[in-house]
Amino acid sequence: MKQTQLFTKTKKESPADEVSLNAELLIRAGFISKEMAGVYSYLPLGLRVIKKIEDIIRDEMNKIGGVEMRTSVLQNKEVWEKSNRWDDEVVDNWFKTKLKNGGEVGLSFTNEEAYADILKQYISSYKDLPVYPYDFKNIFRNETRSKSGILRGREFYWKALYSFSKDEAEHNVFYEKAKDAYKNIYKRAGIGHLTYLTFASGGTFSKFSHEFQTITGAGEDLIYVDENRGIAINKEVYNDEVLESLGLKKEDLVENKAVEVGNIFSLGTKFSTPFDLKYKDENGEEKLVIMGSYGIGLGRLMGTVVEVLSDDKGIIWPESIAPFKVHLLMLGGDQSVKTEALKIYEELKMKGVEVLFDDRVDTSAGEKFADSDLIGIPYRVVVSKRSLADGGFEVKKRIETNGKIVPFDKLMEEF
């Protein structure tokens, strides 16, 4: 993509109404735009990152048997009354609105009921199980206080998968697979080294739920990490009894602030009971379906990556979720430079390398470098009179301080 096609521009100054690093950098670099507290729009660059993250998650979900679908945002009151989660006394963060005829509808704040209600139409035999449907969609929560830029919004984009299993044993097998899939997601998104499987409060049907917590000062959770075992425990369940049951020793644990980038948990029959979600087993006996839920906020993940991976010049995207792989900078308006830059741009595109081509002609070199550092694309390729005189292009990774000159015919080998 040519940079002149992008309507966004970078900002020198941080917005006065944002303190969090993720919002500051993402707004300055032109990835997101703030609509109101806790509500952000994704601009072209930001959407590309979200889509990359989405692709990774989709891939990992499909690998463990997930099937993608999409539930509606507008939700039926009657469905939620079945599980007693419609009333504002019970769930106080619903956004609700009214139909012309006066009927009430809600905007999805989670998906359990929607899935249970839909799947009831299709599950009747043990042969129909297990199934693992999931969706990506916007979720709305009327938080009393949104905070930390895009880490905690009132509208956010998430993936939610629900497992429908015949029994606990079948559920547990999948649950373990989901853990691994989640670990893969964070590893692939570039924050695996800072992200810990964390034991947290579980609810009615299991002792624990499992969170995936990424260590960062921007987080709002406190966790205790056992570095050797690679696991952590959330402060909310931190007590002697729990430590003993998990075989954790106090002296091995380090307290850290962390942000919850994912959460999986066993629901048991919490929803299959109110929805009467049953199947007939081999003996014709009716049994309740065992459910599990597996959620991950994509915007929050994107914000967490920015919190964790940046320097004083800007964002440092991991290659896997960067908006582009290569940032091609054309310095100066010299005709030979223009010709070479355009040539290499076309060649990169042809080879399938995602490239953002800074083809602006009246922009100084310094400004292009500053923009490039701020946006944070992994590879920077400079075409200038100097580089051409030196025999090619300058290639520099975002994480490096010095680049190298690569000859014309060797450039493609760099990517």
Added chain:
RNA sequence: CGGGGUGUAGUGUAACGGCUAACAUUCCUGUUUUGGGAACAGGCGACUCCGGGUUCGAAUCCCGGCGCCCCGACCA
């Protein structure tokens, strides 16, 4: 929802109760530039968040509302 802070061109800031609300940046025009946010010249852009009040006079003081940020509470 409690507490604290804050609200002025697109962005970041300034302005004692008193002249046409200033500066930087962005943007536009022109000339010169092109390896780390270039130089010069000229120009556009603001009902100072909203509503009341005090005053000869309010961006400035007072009251109310709203927005935004932070701390806390809350967060299937």
